[in-house]
Amino acid sequence: MNDVKGRITSGYLKYELKTFEKMPVRIWDDAREASRYVAQSIALAIRQKQQDGEKIVLGLATGSTPIKVYEELVRMHKEEGLSFRNVVTFNLDEYYPMPKEARQSYWRFMHEYLFDHVDILPENIHIPDGTLPIEEVAAYCERYEKMIDLAGGIDIQLLGIGRTGHIGFNEPGSWETSTTRMVRLDHLTRHDAIKDFGSEDEVPYRAITMGIASIFKARIIYLMAFGQHKASIIREAVEGDISHSVPASFLQKHPNTRIILDRSAAEDLTRMKAPWLVGICNWTDDLICKAVVWLSQKTGKPILKLTDEDYNEHGLSELLIEEANYYELNIRIFNRLQRTITGWPGGKPNADDTNRPERAHPASKRVIIFSPHPDDDVISMGGTFQRLVDQGHDVHVAYQTSGNIAVHDHDALRYAEFMLEFDQMQQALTDSNRALYEKVIHFLRHKRADQLDIPEVRTIKGLIRRGEARAGARFVGLNDDHIHFLDMPFYETGVARKAPLSEADIQLVTHLLERVQPHQVYAAGDLADPHGTHRVCLDAIFEAFRRLRERPWMKDCWLWLYRGAWHEWAVHEIEMAVPMSPLQLRRKRQAIFMHQSQKDRPPFPGDDNREFWQRAEDRNRATAHTYRQLGLAEYEAMEAFVRWKGLDNA
Secondary structure (H helix, E strand, O other): OEOOOOOEOHHHEEEEOOOOOOOOEEEEOOHHHHHHHHHHHHHHHHHHHHHOOOOEEEEEOOOOOOHHHHHHHHHHHHHHOOOOOOEEEEEOEEEEOOOOOOOOOHHHHHHHHOHHHOOOOHHHEEOOOOOOOHHHHHHHHHHHHHHHHHOOOOOEEEEOOOOOOOEOOEOOOOOOOOOOEEEEOOHHHHHHOHHHHOOHHHOOOEEEEOOHHHHHOOOEEEEEEOOHHHHHHHHHHHHOOOEOOEHHHHHHHOOOEEEEEEHHHHOOOHHHHOHHHOEEEOOOHHHHHHHHHHHHHHHOOOHHHOOHHHHHHOOOHHHHHHHOOHHHHHHHHHHHHHOOEOOOOOOOOOOOOOOOOOOOOOOOOEEEEEEOOOOHHHHHHHHHHHHHHHOOOEEEEEEOOOOHHHOOHHHHHHHHHHHHHHHHHOOOOOHHHHHHHHHHHHHHHHOOOOOOOOHHHHHHHHHHHHHHHHHHHHHHOOOHHHEEEOOOHHHOOOOOOOOOOOHHHHHHHHHHHHHHOOOEEEEEOOOOOOOOHHHHHHHHHHHHHHHOOOOHHHHHOEEEEEOOOOOOOOHHHOOEEEEEOHHHHHHHHHHHHOOHHHOOOOOOOOOOOOOHHHHHHHHHHHHHHHHHHOOOOOOOEEEEEEEEOHHHHO
16 A cells, blocks of 8 residues: 555554554545445445345435445446345435425435435435424434334444534534434534535534434444544544544444544554554654654654653654664654755755755756646745746646636626626627626526526636636746646536546646646645545546656656645655745745635635635744754745655556
């Protein structure tokens, strides 16, 4: 199993001697592999029941986590003949109130991703009813519980986990004995739902959910979690005490719960974060660096001040046995980190590059910066972007998606009204233009909360993002012929949930790479993006690299991964750290300010209420502060990168 650097990481543990985990945990390289495993397990159970002439009862979840499971089940139905005629389903929850056909309803979600594509009998589908009068809900919940019992109980239950630790909509404070009922949603849960509703005010305050006791009746439970933003709550649920404040922790009492994670969601577990505390390790250079950095942070000492007592007292005596001399080990790791720091991200001309992150030659490199959304370039690597331009490299920026869903309606309305008035003042208003402007203005003034934008509105919103991106790139110093808008088709669904990556998407990336033939490529390796766009955009770049691997120019092309607005690379992972002065940090902020539609409160803020420029500055300052705490030079801020070596290991 390979990480984003393409290096073997599954060999962290040679022998497991101790576990901090109170439930069985399986960790996969990525969410797709994990989802495929769960889908295949479900399919095997379905077929076994069919062979025995019996029905199987599935408890199903919604949200982004199980989507790939459902997609794989649909594929197996269409390509491998997997039948669902013996399947009975009960869904965990539904918003209240919620019309079935509403864009955000879980009834619609399940039909869109699973039920409309398989041969399940309609009478075997059960989803909590969000349309009932409130006085009928309690009796309905009792009937729902009885229907599960009459069906023979749930054989396999799928679960996700919210950032509050909720399973279903069992929020913190839920009791172990709770059954199907109406609940009030936690503020954090409602905040996380903004991506589906557009604003927090439109997210329902209530939901109908199966209870903890209802879930516990299942014979097998699969709890899935993917992405770095789930890591901390997974650690609490899996390694912490059972607590009402983390409802998922109750699953520690279930006899057959299986936790299915990708590497990002598992990174806070002890066996991933500090594997030397769990068992005997295979001490690779990367793992040694991780351990020394951890020890430095644990003790609060700079690396060069660590002693043999520090290593022995914190579970790293085995490392000293292998390395023999703590003093030389400290120096080796200190030098490794020191060599990641460079003010020349494109390579320093006429310098010895033996221990530098980048090559000295050619002195002037062709560079492509891929930006998934129209502002990721300046948010995530605005200081490095500026350095590359200032140091004379031939820099191109490619905005992979239009970003059109992330524009407030009031901004689009303002632009439409502006164009109408402008044409009127110039006496250039044609009947067709008037009709177009009035159509857009009327739609935006009367738009319902659950209504998708019409194509004309999406076009205006895309143009707003395009203009802001162009302004930001010009501020950094690019000419217009070095600014590229790919408008990858997978993004153009009009909603937060995107289409799968297509051949057309990959071709757009491939063609640009062929045209520029870069020496350096920068791409977003931030797989914690809550909307998944970064992951799809990165997959397109990886596939383009694989297809072009035999091109002569590819032998000199390095791919550097930055992280976006959500998280930063851990220090032991960083291979290039580009420092910024206070002036350079201010210039980065000014470039971010060019994206006015994302100022104050962007439509999709994720799990962080700070503005993007604040997140970027805080993250960059935190990286510099961490380097200083380790005993390295002090800088105002730093941007961090990891080099992808996937083709070296393919």
